[in-house]
Amino acid sequence: MNKLISVEEAVNMIQDGMTIMVGGFLGCRNPYVLVDALVAKGVKDITLIANDTSFPEVGIGKLIVNKQVKKLIASHIGTNKETGNQMNSGELEVELVPQGTLAERIRAAGAGLGGILTPTGLGTVVAEGKDIITVDGREFLLEKPLKADIALIVGAKVDKKGNVRYKKATRNFNPLMATAADIVIVEADEIVEVGEIDPDDVMTPGIFVNYIVGGNA
Amino acid sequence: MDEKEYIARRVAKELHDGDVVNLGIGLPTMVANFIPEDIEITLQSENGFLGMGPAPEKGDEDPYLVNAGGIHVTINPGGVFFDSAESFLIIRGGHVNATVLGALEVDEKGNLANWMVPGKMVPGMGGAMDLVTGAKKVIVAMNHTAKGNHKILKQCTLPLTAVNAVDLIITEMGVMEVTDKGIVLKEINPEFTVEQVQAATGATLIIAEDLKNIEL
Numbered sequence A: 001m002n003k004l005i006s007v008e009e010a011v012n013m014i015q016d017g018m019t020i021m022v023g024g025f026l027g028c029r030n031p032y033v034l035v036d037a038l039v040a041k042g043v044k045d046i047t048l049i050a051n052d053t054s055f056p057e058v059g060i061g062k063l064i065v066n067k068q069v070k071k072l073i074a075s076h077i078g079t080n081k082e083t084g085n086q087m088n089s090g091e092l093e094v095e096l097v098p099q100g101t102l103a104e105r106i107r108a109a110g111a112g113l114g115g116i117l118t119p120t121g122l123g124t125v126v127a128e129g130k131d132i133i134t135v136d137g138r139e140f141l142l143e144k145p146l147k148a149d150i151a152l153i154v155g156a157k158v159d160k161k162g163n164v165r166y167k168k169a170t171r172n173f174n175p176l177m178a179t180a181a182d183i184v185i186v187e188a189d190e191i192v193e194v195g196e197i198d199p200d201d202v203m204t205p206g207i208f209v210n211y212i213v214g215g216n217a
Numbered sequence B: 001m002d003e004k005e006y007i008a009r010r011v012a013k014e015l016h017d018g019d020v021v022n023l024g025i026g027l028p029t030m031v032a033n034f035i036p037e038d039i040e041i042t043l044q045s046e047n048g049f050l051g052m053g054p055a056p057e058k059g060d061e062d063p064y065l066v067n068a069g070g071i072h073v074t075i076n077p078g079g080v081f082f083d084s085a086e087s088f089l090i091i092r093g094g095h096v097n098a099t100v101l102g103a104l105e106v107d108e109k110g111n112l113a114n115w116m117v118p119g120k121m122v123p124g125m126g127g128a129m130d131l132v133t134g135a136k137k138v139i140v141a142m143n144h145t146a147k148g149n150h151k152i153l154k155q156c157t158l159p160l161t162a163v164n165a166v167d168l169i170i171t172e173m174g175v176m177e178v179t180d181k182g183i184v185l186k187e188i189n190p191e192f193t194v195e196q197v198q199a200a201t202g203a204t205l206i207i208a209e210d211l212k213n214i215e216l
Helices: A007-012 A032-041 A061-065 A081-088 A099-111 B003-012 B027-034 B084-092 B128-134 B194-199
Strands: A019-022 A046-049 A069-074 A093-096 A116-118 A132-135 A138-143 A148-159 A181-192 A211-214 B020-023 B042-045 B049-053 B074-081 B098-101 B105-107 B137-141 B168-170 B174-179 B182-188 B206-213
Touching: A007 A032, A007 A211, A032 A061, A032 A148, A032 A181, A032 A211, A061 A069, A061 A081, A081 A093, A099 A116, A099 A138, A099 B084, A099 B128, B003 B027, B003 B137, B003 B168, B020 B027, B027 B098, B027 B137, B042 B084, B084 B128, B098 B128, B182 B194
Parallel strands: A019 A046, A019 A148, A046 A069, A069 A093, A148 A181, A181 A211, B020 B042, B020 B098, B098 B137, B137 B168, B182 B206
Antiparallel strands: A116 A138, A132 A138, B042 B049, B049 B074, B168 B174, B174 B182
16 A cells, blocks of 8 residues: 655644644654644644644644644643743643653553553642552552544654654654554655665554655755 | 852762763753763663763754753763653663752652742653652752752642652752651761751751761
8 A cells, every 4th residue: 555645635634623643852853844734734723742842933832832732731841931821821721741651651552551550640740630559559640541543753764664763862752652543644754665674673663654754854 | 169060060979880870951961071980871861862972062963862851962882762661661660770850849758849830830740750750869959049948848839749759969058868757968068067058958957977078
């Protein structure tokens, strides 16, 4: 099957009100092309799941500035003042999640688990309203899986089957998000023929990837 | 020597050969500059690598390589990249020997508050809650007071990052260990008296019988 599509075709799949996961860490390689197309299209009422909201002018930071996000699930919003402003004014609902918990909640969804047990957040506001489970005398918080309609991830080298190789510190949440959404679109810095990535070097198997778009590396 | 450098130099002495260490943003990052040459430390960066090196020369920044604060850094030979789940497996699973981070408040139970001031500043916890929960040793490195206000308290007033997590507090005034009995002043900056350190502290300090001067 042909997984290569245009940016326009990709963005046409993304409708108002959808839950979208976006890879990247503080603007270090969000899928910039897909995000810019989302900004241009003006998709509204997004539930956004991402580590952070980047900087106002970079990557997914623009989705916040453009007021396209209704609910945000993230670990850190301090680098984008607009996120805090919209949260304080009540325009944006924000659920702050410890970074390691965010990773495991996404992984749990992708792995078919009913949740994860973590000591992180015990005795803090993070624990409010959550079940505490005691295992062998130790307490843990029950944290539930996080799924999305669409995951937008970014890979440095992607073959036409969708096998992905990431580069350096840009792996972050991408391999996890690739397992936890109904539709996974990878933005590729470089698209190569099948076989050009050594199977030992594939970090996200192509079975997780539905579509591939070219990026602007 | 300015206070921040003084604190960072003293924190560096807490690290041991072979340690895996995570340094928070700001003052803790400075600790990397003062690690003794005869020991080898592996720095962990929670966005996904081990073996973090210093900032690159201007013009040599790599768009694929930033630290957990979004600042361009380098990776040392022998370093390795991974995803966020593995990064926090390392952190939460007890594979980090020490984490050094700043605080808004610390109390005598070892409770830490460093991620939000309600109504004023809510940057989010990022990786801090996992780090202080999972690292074997949690070192708070900070100025002893904030504009004259106590930061070391009987009980934290701000929303907590973690409960009973802090092992050691290092400030420009002293080195304090959090114990079951309370906060023990183990070393003091000779520029201050015990009375001055106590006055700058919102909890009653236990003075170590063998109180030493800080040596760098």
